[in-house]
Amino acid sequence: MTPTLTVTRLSESDWQARRSAHAARVDRWLLPHQARAARGERHPVYDFLFDYYAFRPSWLRRWHPGPDVVLGGDAARAYLRWPGYVAAPDGVTVEPAAFPAGRRESLCWMRDLLTAMRDRPPFFGCYGLHEWAMVYRQTPAEVRHNRWPLRFAPEEIARIVESQPVCCSHFDAFRFFTTPARPLNRFQPERATAPQFEQRGCLHANMDLYKWAFKLAPFTPSELVADCFELARDIREVDMRASPYDLRQLGFIPIPVETAAGRAEYETLQRAFTQRGEPLRDRLLELLKRLCSAVGLE
Numbered sequence: 496m497t498p499t500l501t502v503t504r505l506s507e508s509d510w511q512a513r514r515s516a517h518a519a520r521v522d523r524w525l526l527p528h529q530a531r532a533a534r535g536e537r538h539p540v541y542d543f544l545f546d547y548y549a550f551r552p553s554w555l556r557r558w559h560p561g562p563d564v565v566l567g568g569d570a571a572r573a574y575l576r577w578p579g580y581v582a583a584p585d586g587v588t589v590e591p592a593a594f595p596a597g598r599r600e601s602l603c604w605m606r607d608l609l610t611a612m613r614d615r616p617p618f619f620g621c622y623g624l625h626e627w628a629m630v631y632r633q634t635p636a637e638v639r640h641n642r643w644p645l646r647f648a649p650e651e652i653a654r655i656v657e658s659q660p661v662c663c664s665h666f667d668a669f670r671f672f673t674t675p676a677r678p679l680n681r682f683q684p685e686r687a688t689a690p691q692f693e694q695r696g697c698l699h700a701n702m703d704l705y706k707w708a709f710k711l712a713p714f715t716p717s718e719l720v721a722d723c724f725e726l727a728r729d730i731r732e733v734d735m736r737a738s739p740y741d742l743r744q745l746g747f748i749p750i751p752v753e754t755a756a757g758r759a760e761y762e763t764l765q766r767a768f769t770q771r772g773e774p775l776r777d778r779l780l781e782l783l784k785r786l787c788s789a790v791g792l793e
Contacts, residue, residue: 500563507568510734514558524728526553538734539742542743544728550709555724562591562715562785566581577713589714591789599669599790606783608690609776617696617769622752623737624661625668625699625730628676630739631656639738646749657737664692665699698734698765701772702727707757707779714786719778726771733764 505513511741515622528545529552531538545552548782560566566574571587574580581590594602596634616724630638632653645652662681663669666689668681677683684692693700708715735742737750737757750764787793 502563502565502588503693504565505567507566507570508564510560510568511570513560517558517721518556521556521721521724521785524724525556526603528552537642537733538745539643539740540731540745540747541662541728542617543731544705544724548706548709548727550705550712552711554709555720557713557714558717559589559715561719561782562589562714562789565614566587568754575703581617582591590785591714593747594714594786594790599792601710602783602787602790604690605710606780606787608693609707609783610695611684611690611778611781612695612700613773613776615694617661617663617768618694619696619765620660621662621664621697622659622761623661623698623734623750624656624662624752624756625665625672626734626738627652627656628661628663628672628679631673631676643740643744647753652739665689665696666692666696667703667790668699677731695772695776696769698730701768702730702734703777704772704779708775711779711782711786715782719775719782723775723779726768726775733768737761749788 503561524541524544528538528541563581565586565588567586568638572582574587574589575582578595579589579593580587581593630649634650635641635647647655656676656679658683661676661679663672664682664684664685666686669677669682669684672680682692695701705720705727708720712720732747733750736747737752741749743749749757750761752761784793
């Protein structure tokens, strides 16, 4: 028996207030990025959130209520221009059954991936060495962020990488390893096998909650997208602080994972991010279940 769905009805003033609050929240992140872009300035930490995660700032700023919410008032009709929205007797709502047919298979894949991550024990022994493996045995010209100094000479970076176990389980980090660094990794994930390695202790896996959230837009509540973006942004800062780059000029104090104290600090932060990611993953799974149910993929 299909459970009765609870529908939330928002007056025009209520949903416009939520939309304004969302815009104000994300503008704290978007406006500095857009100002830098206008000046032609690159940022080694924050640009990743807009380059790798190809979700335009204007899309992140756009507010959507998510399923089972009816927007009241004449102004709500503007939402009918967006895919997935339909007119309701007392307003406008996004219709889960309208999820594009060509993307429905991805719903099951995403649901299964996030379920496996939830159920798989987390691993906290990587210590951020993926960023080191991405510059391992490179020339200065080959280093991705070569406008910024490294904390060690190339030979010392190589020694540090070779002296510790490299245990990166995330394919989209592993694929950026340099060619000589790849055999050093304990895992050898491929695109097809990535779900077998993904685990919730991984910083990049928790950053990717943002990717899964925006890939479901406009069916994802924008508050959830923003929550996932904020987590990804905070993780990215730690990711680069633990890297071999020296970004103190930008205000990022290094986490010296080449030392026992630095590894302990990194693991403490990694565990905290894992805890922050749990409720976001649960909310995404609930949304995925709702969408799968609506299109007959239970």
